[in-house]
Amino acid sequence: MKNTILVVGSVALDSVQTIHGRTTRDLGGSAVHFSLSASQFTPVRMVGVVGEDFPGRFRRLLKRRNICLEGLQVLPGKTFHWKGKYDRDFKNATTIATHLNVFEHFKPRLNDVHTECGVLFLANIDPDLQWDVLRQMEKPRLVACDTMNYWITLKKSSLVRLLSKVNLLFVNEEEARQLTKEYNLIKAAKLLTKLGPRAIVIKRGDSGAMLFYDGKVLAVPAQPIEKVVDPTGAGDTFAGGFMGYLAAAPDWRNFSVLRRAMSYGTVMSSFSVEDFSVKRVSGVSKPEIRGRYENYVSALAIK
Amino acid sequence: MKNTILVVGSVALDSVQTIHGRTTRDLGGSAVHFSLSASQFTPVRMVGVVGEDFPGRFRRLLKRRNICLEGLQVLPGKTFHWKGKYDRDFKNATTIATHLNVFEHFKPRLNDVHTECGVLFLANIDPDLQWDVLRQMEKPRLVACDTMNYWITLKKSSLVRLLSKVNLLFVNEEEARQLTKEYNLIKAAKLLTKLGPRAIVIKRGDSGAMLFYDGKVLAVPAQPIEKVVDPTGAGDTFAGGFMGYLAAAPDWRNFSVLRRAMSYGTVMSSFSVEDFSVKRVSGVSKPEIRGRYENYVSALAIK
Numbered sequence: 001m002k003n004t005i006l007v008v009g010s011v012a013l014d015s016v017q018t019i020h021g022r023t024t025r026d027l028g029g030s031a032v033h034f035s036l037s038a039s040q041f042t043p044v045r046m047v048g049v050v051g052e053d054f055p056g057r058f059r060r061l062l063k064r065r066n067i068c069l070e071g072l073q074v075l076p077g078k079t080f081h082w083k084g085k086y087d088r089d090f091k092n093a094t095t096i097a098t099h100l101n102v103f104e105h106f107k108p109r110l111n112d113v114h115t116e117c118g119v120l121f122l123a124n125i126d127p128d129l130q131w132d133v134l135r136q137m138e139k140p141r142l143v144a145c146d147t148m149n150y151w152i153t154l155k156k157s158s159l160v161r162l163l164s165k166v167n168l169l170f171v172n173e174e175e176a177r178q179l180t181k182e183y184n185l186i187k188a189a190k191l192l193t194k195l196g197p198r199a200i201v202i203k204r205g206d207s208g209a210m211l212f213y214d215g216k217v218l219a220v221p222a223q224p225i226e227k228v229v230d231p232t233g234a235g236d237t238f239a240g241g242f243m244g245y246l247a248a249a250p251d252w253r254n255f256s257v258l259r260r261a262m263s264y265g266t267v268m269s270s271f272s273v274e275d276f277s278v279k280r281v282s283g284v285s286k287p288e289i290r291g292r293y294e295n296y297v298s299a300l301a302i303k
Numbered sequence: 304m305k306n307t308i309l310v311v312g313s314v315a316l317d318s319v320q321t322i323h324g325r326t327t328r329d330l331g332g333s334a335v336h337f338s339l340s341a342s343q344f345t346p347v348r349m350v351g352v353v354g355e356d357f358p359g360r361f362r363r364l365l366k367r368r369n370i371c372l373e374g375l376q377v378l379p380g381k382t383f384h385w386k387g388k389y390d391r392d393f394k395n396a397t398t399i400a401t402h403l404n405v406f407e408h409f410k411p412r413l414n415d416v417h418t419e420c421g422v423l424f425l426a427n428i429d430p431d432l433q434w435d436v437l438r439q440m441e442k443p444r445l446v447a448c449d450t451m452n453y454w455i456t457l458k459k460s461s462l463v464r465l466l467s468k469v470n471l472l473f474v475n476e477e478e479a480r481q482l483t484k485e486y487n488l489i490k491a492a493k494l495l496t497k498l499g500p501r502a503i504v505i506k507r508g509d510s511g512a513m514l515f516y517d518g519k520v521l522a523v524p525a526q527p528i529e530k531v532v533d534p535t536g537a538g539d540t541f542a543g544g545f546m547g548y549l550a551a552a553p554d555w556r557n558f559s560v561l562r563r564a565m566s567y568g569t570v571m572s573s574f575s576v577e578d579f580s581v582k583r584v585s586g587v588s589k590p591e592i593r594g595r596y597e598n599y600v601s602a603l604a605i606k
Contacts, residue, residue, distance in 0.1 A: 088486050183391050186529040207510035208524050218602050221511050221522035226489040260605055299521050300603040302563055 009123025033233030037240025241268030312426025336536030340543025350374035544571030
């Protein structure tokens with residue numbers, strides 16, 4: 001169980017429109033994108049909630065990737081549904097509709113196998129729920145979390161309480177700035193570290209990502225992609241690759257290990273944007289991942 | 304003369320305001336930023352124009368860095384003066400005033416020593432002037448150019464004519480998109496290559512830079528900087544480090560050499576933003592450059 005990740009987050013049906021087409025009620029949600037990515041590296045158990053309309057084929061898809069769904073509650077009603085569209089630049093999603101449905105009443109319930117997982121990833125949900133889950137855990141050796149602008153605005157004190165108990169924080173640029181009121185990302189990361197997390201990962205979309213750990217800073221580029229189809233879930237897929245690699249490594253408290261995790265996160269998220277929903281990541285093979293990873297790191301390795 | 308760079312571009316007095324302060328009538332201009340950076344690696348000869356008000360101390364500063372100023376014309380009138388300010392995000396400069404002054408009548412004149420330089424850098428000026436300079440050259444082994452949105456809008460056909468004779472093009476993201484009407488940078492670079500240049504460098508500010516050469520793509524991150532004081536000239540400083548390294552290398556047509564040039568460009572531009580005007584780059588030592596380069600490349604080299 002030492003290497004098993006427990007992830008708590010949203011499981012959703014997404015309807016997304018981009019310049020390359022659209023998809024309707026397709027598989028999405030932070031816990032889903034994270035799990036499909038992380039399960040390439042390490043066992044994953046998912047805690048979430050769906051409605052009675054959640055298609056069996058999505059359930060089977062997740063199970064085929066060895067993601068444990070014991071913690072996936074089914075409640076009367078409909079699954080969380082997000083409808084959005086992206087402009088040509090893929091920078092900001094415009095939300096057309098958010099139907100929380102059963103997700104509105106989500107109360108994560110952990111069983112004994114869940115609480116014994118060695119690694120916990122708290123995907124972007126209400127920080128009070130994230131806290132609630134963390135308190136139920138036995139003694140995880142690594143706790144990471146994500147969040148979003150909504151919670152920073154509405155529940156900052158809950159989030160700050162959570163951060164005091166978290167080892168690793170994933171945020172995007174805007175969230176880092178909003179949380180710290182500091183524009184410069186190095187300064188922002190230093191302030192975030194003071195709130196608790198020993199490692200900070202700032203996700204920057206097609207500008208790459210930055211890692212802050214033990215006073216060190218690492219910036220890595222995004223993998224250039226010639227046809228970006230749908231960026232939904234790219235951040236969670238990044239976190240999945242990062243955390244999956246980290247959970248499988250003997251000791252995460254090591255800059256070299258974290259550096260490789262940054263590359264695996266980058267590579268996994270680069271697959272995710274190549275097709276709608278989870279199409280690319282759910283079907284990607286280990287040799288494909290390894291191949292893109294080798295290309296990515298060898299391009300950067302200057303002799 | 305094989306390794307000597309001839310640069311043609313603007314020499315200016317800049318008045319810049321940022322969140323960290325302001326500077327008045329300080330040394331600037333594309334040819335200046337480029338030369339101070341490139342001269343760390345290879346001999347540089349500058350062709351430009353100033354007015355009678357151009358301070359002797361700026362002339363001495365450039366000469367101290369072994370930049371040949373034989374091609375710096377002095378015309379009756381005042382030096383090109385740009386006045387601008389940056390917001391907290393340093394993304395876009397707001398121009399408060401542009402006084403072209405003597406620069407309006409700039410007609411680059413090359414002497415025999417200029418025309419025999421092995422490497423030519425055509426900094427951002429009217430593409431008809433860039434063309435005029437290129438035609439005066441004997442047989443440069445490497446020709447690179449920069450441009451800006453203004454010329455793409457006003458003189459696209461002149462620019463396209465120039466590009467057919469250029470080996471290497473520096474553009475920023477917006478310029479790449481404007482020139483090709485293609486949003487995706489890989490696709491845009493492929494289209495730019497079809498216009499002539501064998502290598503394309505897309506400068507992306509604090510998102511790093513991308514190199515396209517022989518069907519290969521390399522994205523590199525920016526060097527994270529904790530206190531960005533003034534980004535003016537960072538792009539020209541990048542080009543200076545890149546071209547300086549390339550000019551000093553035995554053969555530029557080599558992906559490994561171009562890759563190292565990307566890192567030297569990144570490192571030089573990271574110094575440039577740390578202070579106003581050319582303060583940081585004009586005073587930087589070779590060991591400082593070497594040290595930051597080693598840190599930058601070793602952080603990215605994953606074993």
